[in-house]
Amino acid sequence: MDIEVEGLRRRFGRVTALDGVDLSVPGGMFGLLGTNGAGKTTLMRVLAGVLPPTGGRVRVGGHDLTRRAGRRAVQRRLGYLPQDLGLYPDLTPAQFLDYIGLLKGLDDARARRRQIDELLTVVNLEAVAKRRMKGFSGGMRRRVGIAQALLGDPAVVIVDEPTAGLDPEERVRFRILLAGLARDRTVLLSTHIVEDVAQTCRAIAVLTAGRVVFTGPVADLTARADGRTWELTTPGPPPPGAVVVSAVARPDGNHYRLISPVPPAGATPTRPTLEEGYVAMVRGITPVAA
Numbered sequence: 001m002d003i004e005v006e007g008l009r010r011r012f013g014r015v016t017a018l019d020g021v022d023l024s025v026p027g028g029m030f031g032l033l034g035t036n037g038a039g040k041t042t043l044m045r046v047l048a049g050v051l052p053p054t055g056g057r058v059r060v061g062g063h064d065l066t067r068r069a070g071r072r073a074v075q076r077r078l079g080y081l082p083q084d085l086g087l088y089p090d091l092t093p094a095q096f097l098d099y100i101g102l103l104k105g106l107d108d109a110r111a112r113r114r115q116i117d118e119l120l121t122v123v124n125l126e127a128v129a130k131r132r133m134k135g136f137s138g139g140m141r142r143r144v145g146i147a148q149a150l151l152g153d154p155a156v157v158i159v160d161e162p163t164a165g166l167d168p169e170e171r172v173r174f175r176i177l178l179a180g181l182a183r184d185r186t187v188l189l190s191t192h193i194v195e196d197v198a199q200t201c202r203a204i205a206v207l208t209a210g211r212v213v214f215t216g217p218v219a220d221l222t223a224r225a226d227g228r229t230w231e232l233t234t235p236g237p238p239p240p241g242a243v244v245v246s247a248v249a250r251p252d253g254n255h256y257r258l259i260s261p262v263p264p265a266g267a268t269p270t271r272p273t274l275e276e277g278y279v280a281m282v283r284g285i286t287p288v289a290a
């Protein structure tokens with residue numbers, strides 16, 4: 001099931017959250033990066049069929065999401081993990097999934113239970129399947145969220161900021177889980193954590209102020225900072241004018257990674273990371289070859 005978006009607009013009163021988004025999402029894992037307020041959640045909600053667009057063309061698996069019938073059809077065939085999925089603390093994961101399965105129209109009780117058992121294994125929650133969810137860690141809650149998104153075996157799974165608030169170990173575990181799912185389906189991952197997409201996504205889009213400003217392979221976004229990244233160790237502050245991507249205090253001084261169109265005094269050139277390509281893109285710094 002592929003996703004095709006053309007000239008998508010969504011307004012909330014006077015706020016234009018999406019301002020003519022064009023996007024084509026192939027299979028596998030696709031990352032959507034953007035700063036706070038860029039419109040990621042709004043785009044995810046439109047694609048999941050829970051929010052109608054104000055204008056433009058949106059098709060998911062051939063269903064027209066500008067029409068109510070198209071949105072209904074997609075809601076049944078697509079898995080969505082929203083940023084703020086509410087769990088019922090007094091239910092067990094198995095009970096919660098049973099309830100969501102019913103809402104998704106999985107009417108055959110035996111088939112539904114079989115699928116829930118399988119999913120609890122996939123997300124590694126079978127040991128706590130019969131424990132109430134109150135007291136679950138952030139990672140456990142996200143895994144319940146992914147399991148509910150996978151009910152009904154959707155061909156497209158949309159996950160919004162899935163690793164926010166997770167500790168580093170849980171974050172890595174969650175990334176591996178998503179990458180596994182993307183082997184035979186489309187997974188659209190929205191985040192502002194560049195590291196989440198660096199390891200796992202084949203292709204990526206960057207959203208800024210409601211518009212897609214980049215779409216392509218991960219390596220092409222990294223290349224946006226070609227010839228513009230520098231390392232500098234100094235006892236003092238960073239040089240003025242340079243964008244500081246990281247600063248680490250070491251015994252020999254402060255170690256900075258910088259983005260700058262001109263070489264900062266005393267700095268040595270270094271190969272860019274994806275994060276640096278992303279920052280250069282968002283800050284409007286062009287690569288040397290451009």
Ligand SMILES: Nc1ncnc2c1ncn2[C@@H]1O[C@H](COP(=O)(O)OP(=O)(O)OP(=O)(O)O)[C@@H](O)[C@H]1O
Pocket residue numbers: 012015016017034035036037038039040041042043192
């Ligand atoms: N229901 C709503 N009512 C009014 N304004 C909204 C609504 N939802 C989103 N917006 C506005 O639309 C813009 C885009 O918001 P959105 O949540 O889509 O961004 P985001 O990229 O997901 O941000 P974040 O990374 O902070 O979650 C913001 O200006 C936001 O205030």
